[in-house]
Amino acid sequence: MNYRWDFASVFSNTDALLAGLSGTLRLFAICLVAGLTLGLVVGLGRYSKRKLLYVPASIFVEFFRNTPVLVQILWFYFALPILVPFEVSPLLAATLGISLNSAAFSAEIFRGGIQSIDRGQWEGARAIGMSGGQALRRVILPQALRRMLPPLTNRGIEIFKMSTLASAVAYVELLQQGKLIASLNFNPIEAYTVVALIFFVVLFPLVQATYALERKLRRAD
Amino acid sequence: MTTAPDSCVMRVTGLRKRFDDNEVLKGIDLDVQPGDRIAILGASGSGKSTFLRCLNFMEQPTTGRVQLHGQFIGAERTRRDGTTDNVYNEAELTRVRQRVGMVFQQFNLFPHMTAIGNVMEGLRTVQGKGRDEAAALALKQLARVGLAEKAEAYPSRLSGGQKQRVAIARALAMEPDLLLFDEPTSALDPELVGEVLRVIRALAEEGRTMLLVTHELGFAYHFANRILFLADGVILEQGTPDEVLKNPREARTKAFLAGHNEFSF
Amino acid sequence: MYAWDFAPVLANSGMLAQGLINTLKITGTALAFGVPLGLVLALLRLSPRRYLAWPAGFVIEFFRTTPPLVQLFWFFFALPILIKVEMTPFAAAALTFSIQSAAFFAEVFRGGIVSIDRGQWEAGRAIGMTHSQALQRIVLPQAVKRMIPAFMERSIELMKTTTLVATVSYADLLFQANELAQKTFRPLEVFTATALIYFFFIFGASLLAHRLERRLAVSGEGTVH
Numbered sequence: 001m002n003y004r005w006d007f008a009s010v011f012s013n014t015d016a017l018l019a020g021l022s023g024t025l026r027l028f029a030i031c032l033v034a035g036l037t038l039g040l041v042v043g044l045g046r047y048s049k050r051k052l053l054y055v056p057a058s059i060f061v062e063f064f065r066n067t068p069v070l071v072q073i074l075w076f077y078f079a080l081p082i083l084v085p086f087e088v089s090p091l092l093a094a095t096l097g098i099s100l101n102s103a104a105f106s107a108e109i110f111r112g113g114i115q116s117i118d119r120g121q122w123e124g125a126r127a128i129g130m131s132g133g134q135a136l137r138r139v140i141l142p143q144a145l146r147r148m149l150p151p152l153t154n155r156g157i158e159i160f161k162m163s164t165l166a167s168a169v170a171y172v173e174l175l176q177q178g179k180l181i182a183s184l185n186f187n188p189i190e191a192y193t194v195v196a197l198i199f200f201v202v203l204f205p206l207v208q209a210t211y212a213l214e215r216k217l218r219r220a221d
Numbered sequence: 222m223t224t225a226p227d228s229c230v231m232r233v234t235g236l237r238k239r240f241d242d243n244e245v246l247k248g249i250d251l252d253v254q255p256g257d258r259i260a261i262l263g264a265s266g267s268g269k270s271t272f273l274r275c276l277n278f279m280e281q282p283t284t285g286r287v288q289l290h291g292q293f294i295g296a297e298r299t300r301r302d303g304t305t306d307n308v309y310n311e312a313e314l315t316r317v318r319q320r321v322g323m324v325f326q327q328f329n330l331f332p333h334m335t336a337i338g339n340v341m342e343g344l345r346t347v348q349g350k351g352r353d354e355a356a357a358l359a360l361k362q363l364a365r366v367g368l369a370e371k372a373e374a375y376p377s378r379l380s381g382g383q384k385q386r387v388a389i390a391r392a393l394a395m396e397p398d399l400l401l402f403d404e405p406t407s408a409l410d411p412e413l414v415g416e417v418l419r420v421i422r423a424l425a426e427e428g429r430t431m432l433l434v435t436h437e438l439g440f441a442y443h444f445a446n447r448i449l450f451l452a453d454g455v456i457l458e459q460g461t462p463d464e465v466l467k468n469p470r471e472a473r474t475k476a477f478l479a480g481h482n483e484f485s486f
Numbered sequence: 487m488y489a490w491d492f493a494p495v496l497a498n499s500g501m502l503a504q505g506l507i508n509t510l511k512i513t514g515t516a517l518a519f520g521v522p523l524g525l526v527l528a529l530l531r532l533s534p535r536r537y538l539a540w541p542a543g544f545v546i547e548f549f550r551t552t553p554p555l556v557q558l559f560w561f562f563f564a565l566p567i568l569i570k571v572e573m574t575p576f577a578a579a580a581l582t583f584s585i586q587s588a589a590f591f592a593e594v595f596r597g598g599i600v601s602i603d604r605g606q607w608e609a610g611r612a613i614g615m616t617h618s619q620a621l622q623r624i625v626l627p628q629a630v631k632r633m634i635p636a637f638m639e640r641s642i643e644l645m646k647t648t649t650l651v652a653t654v655s656y657a658d659l660l661f662q663a664n665e666l667a668q669k670t671f672r673p674l675e676v677f678t679a680t681a682l683i684y685f686f687f688i689f690g691a692s693l694l695a696h697r698l699e700r701r702l703a704v705s706g707e708g709t710v711h
Contacts, residue, residue, distance in 0.1 A: 003567070003568055062689060063685060066684075066685050066688040066689040066692060067646075067681050067684050067685050067688065068645075068646040068647070068649040068660070068684055068688075069646070070649045070650060070652070070653075070660060071649060071660055071663075071677070071680060071681050071684055072681070074660070074663075074664065074677060075677040075678070075681055078664075078667060078673035078674075078677055079673050079674040079676075079677040079678060082488060082673065082674045083488060083674065120325065120327050120328075120329040121329060121331065123279060123325065123329055124325065124328075124329030124330065124331065124388075125331075126279065126315075126318060127277065127279070127318060127322065127323040127325070127329075127392070128318065128319070128322070128342065128343035128347060128391060128392070128394075128395055129315050129316070129318040129319035129343060129347040129395060130315070130343070130346060130347055131311070131312070131315050132311070134346050134347070138342065138346050139331050139342075142333050143331075143332065143333050161552075161553040161554070162553075163553075164553040164555040164556055165555060165650075167555070167653075168652075168653050175553070175555060175556055175559065178556075178559070179559070182563060188559075188563035188564045188567065189564040189567055189568055191564075192556065192559050192560040192563060192564045193560065193564065195556055196552050196556050196557070196560060199551070199552045199553055199556060200548060200551055200552050203551045203552070204547065204551050207547070207550075207551055
């Protein structure tokens with residue numbers, strides 16, 4: 001390989017990269033919170049026996065799990081503005097697409113976790129006069145959360161990776177900045193290699209931590 | 222809808238329970254007076270657990286009325302085809318369960334809380350008491366069942382008998398008017414049964430109103446002032462322990478007792 | 487109230503159909519290369535020889551951890567310069583998703599092989615089989631059956647992931663949708679129709695996968711995920 005690697009041209013643009021990284025983190029944080037919160041609500045809806053809650057929740061889950069995220073992001077960016085009177089920014093489109101998708105996957109994680117708790121726990125809670133909501137909050141969820149932690153952290157990592165899709169609507173995140181640097185400095189190899197390495201360096205420890213967490217929880221059970 | 226003040230703690234009239242096509246309880250009447258200690262016996266499938274669970278509405282009676290201190294629980298509804306059944310309001314049932322306590326065969330302790338945490342939980346979350354007040358009350362109940370020194374232990378560290386005693390303390394902490402025991406010793410190793418029965422007997426001697434579904438016939442004889450024998454969803458025979466256990470009238474009762482002849486009076 | 491009009495979408499359904507075919511083409515290609523490559527990676531990873539296991543492990547972890555779009559951009563923009571070979575969008579996409587899916591399939595393979603009871607290996611060795619004979623004749627056939635649900639899940643995932651190729655101008659369904667939206671000035675109808683097409687395809691595939699899974703579960707042992 002006689003290509004002359006030149007990383008200097010990338011590192012002279014560190015502020016662009018940092019702007020990208022902060023955009024990535026911002027998008028990640030918003031989608032993580034929105035996705036998991038909505039996921040819990042929808043998950044409870046899926047767990048409910050009332051058709052009024054179960055059916056819409058199921059439609060939501062099946063639709064957003066079985067459509068590609070990029071399609072959703074582009075829909076929100078190009079199609080939604082026609083229906084609503086306000087501007088849809090790249091951030092809003094990406095947030096909507098990624099959050100709703102993550103909510104659908106998280107809903108199933110929450111439902112599975114809650115369902116896996118022995119029925120007797122519900123009975124013990126109700127027998128001392130707890131309402132369903134109190135039982136869920138004080139007895140069921142604390143126990144379910146332990147089991148749901150590995151798949152939920154996996155979801156978090158997926159959300160982080162999905163943030164790159166926001167570059168398709170020109171949101172300023174890390175990959176978008178990589179594109180920018182590459183086009184300005186004509187060094188796509190170094191630019192994209194650096195971007196890939198940054199993602200790897202950030203995510204690899206988190207992925208390993210998830211494996212460790214999974215192993216620890218499996219042993220404790 | 223209240224009737225005139227009644228000394229009766231709980232009155233059950235015409236209670237029926239159907240699961241889909243299967244009618245498990247076919248009309249049960251019962252008056253529970255304060256201080257009653259009622260043992261409920263029967264073969265599996267007789268409906269005895271279902272009946273007990275109807276009394277704190279863990280199962281909801283299909284038809285028939287239940288009164289707690291003279292107050293009817295739930296409401297009757299006439300359906301389009303002319304039949305009536307019962308509807309229950311979750312908020313009302315939650316209040317009923319603060320007055321009617323239950324101890325389960327499988328204990329159902331909360332594994333993520335300590336023993337004292339389990340006992341305190343109802344006081345804090347349901348009754349809204351502060352942490353210190355709840356802790357003090359909980360510790361008293363744990364001492365009552367002989368487990369004060371295990372207050373900070375998690376259920377996974379307790380034996381079956383200890384777990385069940387904590388479960389009893391948890392039910393007692395709510396200061397219920399009526400205590401229901403659903404086969405409290407059936408899931409215990411034989412050598413652990415005694416410690417639980419001793420606690421139940423102590424409660425009986427305090428004059429608490431209790432209903433006990435059990436297979437421990439010897440214990441039932443000494444504990445109860447009334448015995449109900451259930452078969453096929455109805456009370457086949459009832460009376461004092463001497464009447465039902467020593468001189469049963471019905472053939473089915475005799476057959477049941479014959480099959481359980483390892484007990485001693 | 488916006489007046490929906492799907493006529494332009496229906497009029498250009500050929501364009502979308504071509505896109506769908508290309509989507510299936512890229513997904514199929516990635517699967518065709520990814521599965522065998524995944525098996526190779528898995529076997530390397532399981533090898534007791536460190537100089538084989540470590541690089542394989544690194545490749546697997548790298549391609550599972552970095553975002554697929556970053557990988558695609560690298561293969562499309564960076565690699566051609568490095569190896570001085572022109573790359574069509576299809577080639578870059580095929581290369582990216584073959585390796586990316588191989589990394590995920592490698593973990594499925596590894597999980598399946600590892601889940602087979604040690605006793606099976608020992609029985610094979612005990613009658614004089616070499617390690618690879620035992621693998622081929624005894625372990626893999628049993629492992630494959632357990633891995634089928636995870637495989638199908640991963641394949642359906644792949645179909646969703648390949649939409650990324652639209653960003654490097656490969657004419658898959660999403661790319662065609664974008665072109666059509668610009669051509670007809672009806673992004674709402676076009677993208678809604680496209681989302682629905684994806685949904686029916688992927689949901690349908692998912693249902694088939696579940697039915698197959700149930701039939702397998704009935705006929706034999708458990709499965710690995």
